Amino acid sequence: MRLLVVEDEEDLRNGLEQALREEGYAVDVAPDGKEGLYKAEAWDYDAIVLDVMLPEMDGWEILSRLRKKKKTPVLMLTARDGVRDRIKGLDLGADDYLVKPFNLAELIARVRALIRRAAGTPNPVVTIDSINIDMAARTISVDDALVALTAREYALIEYLASRRGKVVSRTELYDHLFSEEDESYSNLLDVHVCNVRKKIGKDFIQTRRGHGYVID
Amino acid sequence: MLPQSIRWRIQAWHGFLLVCVVGALLFAFYGYDRAERLREIDAELQSTLTPLLPAIGGRPPPMGMDRGRDDAQPPPRDSEGRDEPPENSHPRGKINGSPDRLPEGIKSGRLYYIAWTPENIVRISSANAPAEALASFQSEVSATRSLRTRGWFREALHYGPDGGCTAVGISLAPVYQHLHRLAFFLVGAGIVIIALGLSIGWWVAGRALRPLIEITATAQKISGGDLSKRINPSDAESELGQLATVLNGTFDKIERMLEEQLRFTADASHELRTPIAVLLTQIQLSLSRERTPEEYKKTLETCERAAERMRLLVNQLIELARVDAGDASLVWEKCDLGRVARDAIEFIDPLAQKKKVTLQHSIESVRARADVMKLGQVFINLLNNAIHHNGEGVEVCLSVHRSGDKAVVRIADNGVGIPSDALSHLFDRFYRVDKARARGKGNSGLGLAICKAIVEGHGGTIRVESELGKGTEFTIELPAVESRKG
Known part of the structure; x- marks a missing residue:
């Protein structure tokens, strides 16, 4: 899952970036409105955390411009808690709204919910045969036994599982699992797929040669 | 509406005045009309009496002996009764010569005449003379002529030298009837005028006070929280x-x-x-x-x-x-602004050297009443801004001098300048010219707002001029006090 954080306050941006990374997301950041809009339009992020008060271009503007092109889920962050501001944000096409100062756990939970809803699987628990994927706890269990996974491996499974039955191309997987800062060797994805197959089962992720991967 | 309301009070006064004025006018009119009619009657009686005397055997009186007329009072009706002159009765006594010689009023029957002998016996009288109008009263009167009102009749009397008496009279009944009708008419007119006046007054007062009602309603809405409401000034002149x-x-x-x-x-x-x-x-x-x-x-x-x-x-x-709380927070003392400026330069100098900024000054001694600490903060803040917002190698100049009764402090730099659209907001609270960079780096966006509040607290002004690429100049003007050397 790849996210974009647009926030001008350096300390806050760094904190958010680190927290989301530790949750297993690939995170891009933008320190001002222009760069934020550029990145948001250039990539298919799974969700965007967008501050309202930004230099160059404010959050409202970014949102209204982005909505003409993409349906990327957007969580607005603002220091203003007026009802009018909240209504404005939601009317402009924001998917959720959080007032600063916020609770970090709440922000992460809201991001998770946004991603699930956007993928069309609002239920946080997905069951495939004997495999349970708990997207809230970010755990996977086989026959009620927890499987130890790295954040990247979990993200791979979650991405494919929330698009169950759809073939996902390697490029798309790269785009959504790695941020622009990650060093992504061309065979890194193969390594992750291989590890997941070892831990969960050979046929869990199937390869469609020339197309990509799929979980049936 | 309450009886205590302004409209009611205006109406009460207006009504009172109207009743007084209209009443007085109508009463005066009635009085005048009545007096005028009686005067006319008296004149006619007098003028009839003179030509009548030879006709009925009296002598005309010597001129200038009129006694003047009595006040003509309407007779008390109940005691005297309404004594109409008997109409078709024959005249008693004989007149001298042809009846054609009689004056016009008597010929037409409007006036009557009676003549008494000194013994108070009716010598001659016209047919329409009232029956009981017979009493003579020579004892009461000493002059040759007099006027009297007797019951419903007005009479002019002439006393002959022989003691006989001649009277010409007229019934006052038509006059009283006329006055009666007039009184009714006037009272009616008065009521109509007062009613009309009161209703116009009520309407005018209501109209004049309507803006007040509107003002009240608007003020109520505003006190209820809708601050965008305004009174519609329908008549801006009033x-x-x-x-x-x-x-x-x-x-x-x-x-x-x-x-x-x-x-x-x-x-x-x-x-x-x-x-x-x-x-x-x-x-x-x-x-x-x-x-x-x-x-x-x-x-x-x-x-x-x-x-x-x-x-x-x-x-x-x-x-x-x-500072917003005002005067009370400032510690006033007489001081030398030049000294305050020098202290500020001394304070900021290490920073200027570190940033490779050249500090220049041209300071003369100007005495003023000021809060030294606060004003020093203003100078330091402005110098600090000039150093921070411009690159290395910039020149900053602080000058203090006197201009009339004002102390003028200038802080100028030859740095990057401020965009013109930002200049008008520069002293606004939380306004930052460079939104991207400035926040969180010791810049709260309040510095210049505080400077402005302090300077204004001193009764001074602060303004800024700037041109992009050329530099910025802040000018502070403060009231100075008379300088004492030393």
């Missing part, structure tokens, strides 16, 4: 229209002040929320799992920055609140 204009101005000011206050509060809370968000995020992130000592240290450093920023902001907010 006193109430002027009042409405003044009130509208006041409402505008209150609304602006309130909006400013609301925006300030929102801005202040916004400025505080961001560092709190940093603190919470860092702390919650840190606590979410075990960290290395280096990570903890980094978190603590970030938290310190955030806390430091809040400290600065809170201090400046308190400062601003103090």
Whole structure:
């Protein structure tokens, strides 16, 4: 899952970036409105955390411009808690709204919910045969036994599982699992797929040669 | 509407005056008309009496002996009765010569005449003379002529030298009937005029006071919280229209002040929320799992920055609140502004050297009443801005001199300048020219607002001129006091 954080306050941006990374997301950041809009339009992020008060271009503007092109889920962050501001944000096409100062756990939970809803699987628990994927706890269990996974491996499974039955191309997987800062060797994805197959089962992720991967 | 209302009071006074004036006018008219009619009757009687005397055997009187006329009082009706002259009765006695010689009034039967012998016996009388009008009263009167009102009749009397008496009379009944009708008419007219006047007055008062009602309604809405409401000054020329204009101005000011206050509060809370968000995020992130000592240290450093920023902001907010409170917060003393400026330069010099900024000054001694600490802060703040916002190698010049009864302080630099669209907002609270860079770096956006508040607290003004690429100049003018050498 790849996210974009647009926030001008350096300390806050760094904190958010680190927290989301530790949750297993690939995170891009933008320190001002222009760069934020550029990145948001250039990539298919799974969700965007967008501050309202930004230099160059404010959050409202970014949102209204982005909505003409993409349906990327957007969580607005603002220091203003007026009802009018909240209504404005939601009317402009924001998917959720959080007032600063916020609770970090709440922000992460809201991001998770946004991603699930956007993928069309609002239920946080997905069951495939004997495999349970708990997207809230970010755990996977086989026959009620927890499987130890790295954040990247979990993200791979979650991405494919929330698009169950759809073939996902390697490029798309790269785009959504790695941020622009990650060093992504061309065979890194193969390594992750291989590890997941070892831990969960050979046929869990199937390869469609020339197309990509799929979980049936 | 309450009886105590202005409309009712106006109406009561207006009604009272109207009744008095209309009553007095109509009464005077009635009195005049009545007097005029009696005067006419008296004149006719007198003028009839003279030609009558030879006709009925009296002698005309010597001229100039008129006794004047009595006040003609209407007779008390009950005692005298309504004595109409008997109409078709024959005249008693004989007249001298042809009846054609009789005066016109008597021929037409409107007037009657009676003549008495000295023995008080009717010598001759016209047919229409009232039956009981016979009593003579020579004893009462000494003059040859007199006028009297007897019951319903008015008579002019002539006393002959022989003691006989001749009277010409007329019934007053038609006159009284006329006056009676007139009185009824006048009372009716009075009632109509007063009623009309009162209703017009009620309408005019209501119309004149309608803006007051509107003002009240609007003020009620405003006190109810809808500050955007304004009175519609329907008639700007009238006193109430002027009042409405003044009130509208006041409402505008209150609304602006309130909006400013609301925006300030929102801005202040916004400025505080961001560092709190940093603190919470860092702390919650840190606590979410075990960290290395280096990570903890980094978190603590970030938290310190955030806390430091809040400290600065809170201090400046308190400062601003103090200055806003006005005069009371300033510690006044007589001082030399040149000395305050030199202290400020001394204070800022290390920073200037570090940033490779050249500080110049041209300072003369100007005495003023000021809060030395606060004013020093203003100078330091402006110098600090000039050093921070321009690159290395810039020149900053501080000058203090006297101009008339004003002390003029200039802080000028030849640096990057300020965009013209930002100049008008420069002293606004939480306004930052460079939004991207300035926040969180010891710049709360309140510095210039505080400077302005302090200078204005001193009864002075501060203004700024700037051109992009050329530099910026702040000019402060303060009231100076008479300089004493030394």
